[in-house]
Amino acid sequence: MSFQAYIDNIQKKTGKSPEDFKKIAEEKGFLQNGALAVKATQVTDWLKEEFELGHGHAMAIYATLKGKTE
Structure with missing residues (x-):
């Protein structure tokens, strides 16, 4: 699964974009x-x-918070 696919699936599941997660963080x-x-x-863990994200999806958000987007 591509990085973008992880982000798209997270947004579908939670209704939140990476920018939303950044604000919450x-x-x-x-x-x-x-x-x-x-x-x-x-x-x-958060x-x-x-x-209710799985580990891989949570790590994708962690990566975006670190500034890695690919």
Whole structure:
């Protein structure tokens, strides 16, 4: 599955875009000054619990928060 397919599936499931997740992560204090301030596990645990994402999909959002989009 391509990276974009992961993002598309996440948006279909949650109704949220990567930009929406970035805003929520900032509110939660996971992002500070545009940079991640926590480890991947904290982000993926949050996404799995709150949005019922699988590990691969949670890691795709983590990657977008880190600025990796491919």
